[in-house]
Amino acid sequence: MKRRVLITPVLIGLFLTFASAPVSPQTPKPQPLTLALQCPQGDCPLLKGAPQTAGMRSGYVRLNPGETVGWHTTGRNEESLIILRGHGEARLEGQPARPFSAPALVYIPPAMKHNVANTGNAILEYVYVVAPAQASQ
Numbered sequence: 001m002k003r004r005v006l007i008t009p010v011l012i013g014l015f016l017t018f019a020s021a022p023v024s025p026q027t028p029k030p031q032p033l034t035l036a037l038q039c040p041q042g043d044c045p046l047l048k049g050a051p052q053t054a055g056m057r058s059g060y061v062r063l064n065p066g067e068t069v070g071w072h073t074t075g076r077n078e079e080s081l082i083i084l085r086g087h088g089e090a091r092l093e094g095q096p097a098r099p100f101s102a103p104a105l106v107y108i109p110p111a112m113k114h115n116v117a118n119t120g121n122a123i124l125e126y127v128y129v130v131a132p133a134q135a136s137q
Helices: 009-019
Strands: 043-048 057-063 077-085 087-092 098-101 104-108 114-118 124-132
Touching: 057 114, 087 104, 098 104, 114 124
Parallel strands: none
Antiparallel strands: 043 057, 057 124, 077 104, 077 124, 087 098, 087 114
């Protein structure tokens, strides 16, 4: 004798409700935070994403004259560079370099390969902020 299972809209609704529930209800909410901008060398992470933030990451960078951070992309994320001290240029794949001097802000769209170079005679210092980009509507 074969058994028939009747799946009703109520059962489907219950399944979807429990299947989409968070795995851990104990995940802490991001809290306000104050951090000192201290970085003895190179690149120092500040905000590291979830669960510390809702998805944003940040760091503090110090480059000596002539140094670069190296070519990279932030994938689907967008990035802002807040230039605190020095002179440099944002090198964007397929585009002319964009020179900047502190104080300045540099915006880098999602999926753009880029590099930052210190073109000045003193230390270049900046804070980067990387956040998930909202999908186009």
